[in-house]
Amino acid sequence: MQKLSLSKLDQFLEAMAAHQALYLPVEDHSGQAKFQRWAPGVQLSSTLNTVRSAKDFFFPQTEDLVNFKLRGKEIEIIDPRTEHEDFVVFGVRGCDARSFTILDKVFLADPVDTYYQSRREHGTIVSLACTRPEETCFCTSFGIDPTCPQGDVTCWMEGDALYLTANTPKGEALLAQVADLTEACGDEAVKAQQERVSAILKKLPLANFSTKSFGGQVLMEVFDSEKWGTLSESCLGCGTCTFVCPTCQCYDIKDMDTGHGVQRFRCWDSCMYSDFTRMAHGNPRLTQKERFRQRFMHKLVYFPANNNGEYGCVGCGRCLSKCPISMNIVKVAKALEGDCK
Amino acid sequence: MNTETLIPKLGVVTDIRIDTPDVKTFRVVGLDGKKVFEHMPGQCAMLSIPGVGEAMFSITSSPTNEDFMEFSIKKCGCLTNWLHAMDVGQQITIRGPYGNGFPVEGALKGKDLLFIAGGIGLAPLRSVINYVRDKRQNYGSIQIVYGSRSKEDLVDYQEILDEWMADEGIQVNLTIDRAQEGWDGHVGFVPNFVKELQPDLNKTVLLCGPPIMIKFTLEGLKELGFSETQVYTTMELRMKCGVGKCGRCNIGSKYVCKDGPVFRFDQLDELPNEY
Numbered sequence: 001m002q003k004l005s006l007s008k009l010d011q012f013l014e015a016m017a018a019h020q021a022l023y024l025p026v027e028d029h030s031g032q033a034k035f036q037r038w039a040p041g042v043q044l045s046s047t048l049n050t051v052r053s054a055k056d057f058f059f060p061q062t063e064d065l066v067n068f069k070l071r072g073k074e075i076e077i078i079d080p081r082t083e084h085e086d087f088v089v090f091g092v093r094g095c096d097a098r099s100f101t102i103l104d105k106v107f108l109a110d111p112v113d114t115y116y117q118s119r120r121e122h123g124t125i126v127s128l129a130c131t132r133p134e135e136t137c138f139c140t141s142f143g144i145d146p147t148c149p150q151g152d153v154t155c156w157m158e159g160d161a162l163y164l165t166a167n168t169p170k171g172e173a174l175l176a177q178v179a180d181l182t183e184a185c186g187d188e189a190v191k192a193q194q195e196r197v198s199a200i201l202k203k204l205p206l207a208n209f210s211t212k213s214f215g216g217q218v219l220m221e222v223f224d225s226e227k228w229g230t231l232s233e234s235c236l237g238c239g240t241c242t243f244v245c246p247t248c249q250c251y252d253i254k255d256m257d258t259g260h261g262v263q264r265f266r267c268w269d270s271c272m273y274s275d276f277t278r279m280a281h282g283n284p285r286l287t288q289k290e291r292f293r294q295r296f297m298h299k300l301v302y303f304p305a306n307n308n309g310e311y312g313c314v315g316c317g318r319c320l321s322k323c324p325i326s327m328n329i330v331k332v333a334k335a336l337e338g339d340c341k
Numbered sequence: 342m343n344t345e346t347l348i349p350k351l352g353v354v355t356d357i358r359i360d361t362p363d364v365k366t367f368r369v370v371g372l373d374g375k376k377v378f379e380h381m382p383g384q385c386a387m388l389s390i391p392g393v394g395e396a397m398f399s400i401t402s403s404p405t406n407e408d409f410m411e412f413s414i415k416k417c418g419c420l421t422n423w424l425h426a427m428d429v430g431q432q433i434t435i436r437g438p439y440g441n442g443f444p445v446e447g448a449l450k451g452k453d454l455l456f457i458a459g460g461i462g463l464a465p466l467r468s469v470i471n472y473v474r475d476k477r478q479n480y481g482s483i484q485i486v487y488g489s490r491s492k493e494d495l496v497d498y499q500e501i502l503d504e505w506m507a508d509e510g511i512q513v514n515l516t517i518d519r520a521q522e523g524w525d526g527h528v529g530f531v532p533n534f535v536k537e538l539q540p541d542l543n544k545t546v547l548l549c550g551p552p553i554m555i556k557f558t559l560e561g562l563k564e565l566g567f568s569e570t571q572v573y574t575t576m577e578l579r580m581k582c583g584v585g586k587c588g589r590c591n592i593g594s595k596y597v598c599k600d601g602p603v604f605r606f607d608q609l610d611e612l613p614n615e616y
Contacts, residue, residue, distance in 0.1 A: 065348070066348045068391035068392070068434075070391060070392065073430050073431045073432055075351055075391060075432040075433070075434060077348065077350075077351060107586060109586075111584050114345060219593055219594070219611075219613070220611075223593075223613045250588030250589065251586075251588070252581060252587070253347070253395065253582070253587070255391055255392050255393070255394065255395075257392045262391035262392040264391065266347075266581075269587070269588075276579070276589060277579050277589060278579065279578070279579045280421075281417070281552075284615050290615065294591070297593075297613075298588075301594075302591065302594045305593075306594050
């Protein structure tokens with residue numbers, strides 16, 4: 001384990017930024033945190049709970065897939081990609097760090113999504129242990145330990161120091177870049193913080209929330225539940241839950257005529273939208289009830305069915321705090337628990 | 342294998358056949374004049390006109406056709422309207438093949454086959470029918486029951502008359518919804534026609550058509566004594582990526598683009614009825 005005095009935090013960030021792009025949670029004018037590129041003077045936010053998740057780094061909200069030039073009946077195909085630059089995402093929470101491994105199961109499954117893969121290869125994740133979990137947090141329900149988050153490097157901020165440990169060769173390479181700022185140390189301070197935060201975690205309102213009644217084996221039982229109607233009654237279909245979700249990965253592919261050619265891009269999409277499944281001959285999910293059901297069934301049942309029981313949720317709590325009608329995966333899971341038989 | 346699955350290849354349309362008032366069959370080859378890729382019967386491809394849209398279509402030609410691929414496309418939306426308006430020589434983009442296809446080299450081998458199609462539902466089955474005709478020794482008897490709204494709406498009508506009906510050992514039963522002049526064949530809906538025909542219960546059925554036709558035909562087959570494990574169909578849902586990632590064609594734990602589009606009805610029973 002390495003130790004960095006917080007008085008050297010700016011130097012530390014500057015040293016990393018000298019080697020590659022560096023992103024970290026920064027507070028905006030309204031006091032909300034968002035990931036922003038570091039430049040001299042940019043301060044690390046005191047809260048790690050960014051409004052948007054860190055999935056943007058690997059699966060951006062929009063990205064060009066392919067461009068075309070049209071001349072009469074002829075088409076030219078142009079691959080618009082340039083080599084991605086190396087980058088570091090600093091200050092990733094344990095929940096978001098886990099979300100990357102869930103996205104990997106989709107995008108790196110055969111056939112590999114090379115757009116995502118390239119960003120994954122160029123990105124180094126530096127996670128930061130949570131010290132102030134919020135009332136909306138329930139990552140522990142999915143076996144995530146926010147006091148020891150995964151990532152290429154794991155950090156703890158305690159007292160006047162930042163403690164760092166590398167978990168991967170990428171992480172070791174990153175720590176080597178800042179080696180003259182850090183010194184070897186013991187893990188007593190980290191252990192003490194972990195104990196303190198673990199005690200807080202046990203007292204959180206959702207500490208005992210569990211999705212273990214769900215999973216791939218209860219497909220029809222949950223699908224046919226009569227409760228979907230009342231649960232989805234007030235859903236606005238705004239899609240906010242899917243956009244702030246670190247594991248939602250559905251996308252659309254669209255063409256835009258730029259006047260000089262056609263840009264084909266992909267962008268985040270939402271199963272909460274009526275257009276999502278609409279076809280020339282009709283729509284298999286006609287009302288918001290079916291769309292709402294799809295989102296939760298996918299996270300609690302379909303995804304686990306295809307991924308050895310792993311749920312498509314990391315308990316980050318964003319949907320709990322952002323849903324305009326205060327509906328969320330916790331309420332849905334609790335309401336449907338009794339139908340999982 | 343091309344790992345850039347979202348970047349298409351170029352194809353050129355070398356022939357356009359007008360099948361019905363709203364169905365045309367497009368012949369497509371690569372710019373080098375050869376097939377753009379190989380496929381199995383029942384598999385699909387993403388076709389696109391940049392700036393207009395991209396959509397999934399079943400490949401209606403048999404893989405035994407070594408020269409080109411064909412797509413029978415019904416005019417029903419933005420992209421298909423554009424495709425219907427284009428001329429020979431137009432370049433399009435194409436990527437694929439996608440999906441599992443019919444198990445022509447597996448469960449269907451050696452079986453007596455009953456094809457049941459309605460309207461444009463013949464498009465994916467035509468690939469299998471011509472594959473089986475070209476490898477005749479590998480399969481048992483062939484019966485094709487095909488129906489459309491009218492005589493003019495029968496897709497591939499000329500090929501059915503000239504080739505399928507002329508083949509030894511292929512029984513073709515055509516029907517149209519309403520009686521019309523110049524038609525002395527059967528009149529009536531496909532589900533009832535199938536029941537009247539009383540097909541042999543040992544046949545393996547490949548069924549494709551509009552959802553309502555599939556529903557009643559399946560019920561009819563079950564009344565006759567067919568089991569769901571004997572009946573295959575091919576599905577159609579909105580798709581964007583074609584490789585099980587964009588999430589659009591997800592039903593239960595399956596993705597129609599990659600786990601389907603061909604399913605046996607007993608497999609569909611295990612999925613939510615959301616298609």
